[in-house]
Amino acid sequence: MPEYMVTHTLADRLFREQSGIITAVLVHRFGAAHLDTVLDAMQDAFEAALRRWRFWGIPDNPAAWLMTVARNNAINRINRDKKRRPDHHLTGAQEYVTPEPALPDVFVQDSQLRLLLICCHPELSEKSRIMITLAVLCGFGTAEIAGALLMQKEAVKKSLTRAKAVLRNAGRLFETPLVESLAARRNTVHTVLYLLFNEGYKTTRGTSGISKELCFEAMRLTKIVYDYDTGNREAAALLALQFFNAARFPARMSTDGEWLTLEEQDRSRWNEVLIREGFYYLPKQQEPLNRYYLEALIASIHCTARFFSETNWPQIAVLYQALEQLVPASDVIALNRIIAESYTGTATQDLLDRLDALRSLVADGKGFEWTMARAHLLCKSGAGDARNNALQQALEYVRTTADRQLVLRKLEERCPPF
């Protein structure tokens, strides 16, 4: 057995993070045109590690080992391709054959940011931007992406193939200064990271770890954007929002894997360190207002209420109102505002009427949220039977077992007296 056998295991999420870093650094070096080669070379490096480390244990610096092996694989593959096609116009790779000193962090971070910007290509749909980001920057396999986004594996595969073809032709982005490319795609990047986190957050109800990984990856990438773009308050607000939401992870599920509502959660299980991080990044003021800032403020109000009954609902309702003006077409925000106002003494019938006007949410795949909100309001108005009917209806829109369990539990409970 070689000398370097060590008994400790690989650090949490090391492979996931390294696969993103290796892809980014090698694409930065060899160009986006070589994306497929880089991905294959990286996969080979990980397989080589799998074959060896199962028997030997891990080397002192597994990250450096993976980077070196992947880089050498990529060089070999590119040189082989060049020999086959001597007039090939792609830049060569020979100059990197010699071993190199450790990569500076700045280079690694910049490479990841550049690759993220490429993943936010305007020709891609929002969903494919999320999928390709997960695939190339977060080391997600096709099955994992399908599981996390509640999609079919085949659909994910097709979409990734198309996205990679677009990315291969995005090489120029590596030649323009990072500041310029970021300025051009800043909003798109923020949106993708916001949606990536939300995808994880809403499906954490569904199954176990994998969806939480989406949130952690969104946070890691947002931090990279923030670190480069420190003066940008939108990025800071987005990061704050993610920390506030992540702080509540440990309490969102019961030990039996059942989803718990905000009211039912054991608030002592909220992660105080993450809440403090949230406040650290939360900008003190924001002009002009943006949705991340308002949502972060709302999340911070939840996080600072020691009990559900202490929640400052009037303030939350006002913030939702501001959000509605900022994002006029969002029915989800309107729905959340209705829920918030149901705790502020607004007449329940008015709220029910306003909810009825949002019925189009059902057709938009938000049937679960809509029917659950309706059940909540009916319960408040004392219409127990109608409330139970709404819950029965909600059963038709459940997406996960945890969704179903929540509805079934609510059906067993009677409306609490108000």
Added chain:
Amino acid sequence: MSPFRILICHYTANNFINFKKNNIMKEFLLLIRENPDYGTEMSSQEMQDCINEHIAWVQELTEKGHYKDANPLEARGAVIKNHIVTDGPYIESKECVSGIYFLKADSLEAVIEIVKGCPDVKRGNTIEVREMMQLEV
């Protein structure tokens, strides 16, 4: 008796027990057989989990004194028969030996129980266990 002397006695006694224990333990060779494509469909996280499970398993074996050695094998090799050399080793076979372990245990039954806990078995690979013959009977 001086404390020093007690210490020496204790040391010798312990050594004697260890010596006897080592003598009783038999040695076994484990051949791990797996599909040459093993790992190609795994995501980075799955690979990391697989490696970590192995390290934890080996760690447990080491603590209990069962572990002796292990090594992966290159896929590259050759088969020699009747002076004819062919590329090997996996002609027409879906599984080839990817690595070996040397373990120490009291009996074949005991080592079978150990192997049942190997992460490779859980992941559908085949493990062949063979007891090594010993020089002295």
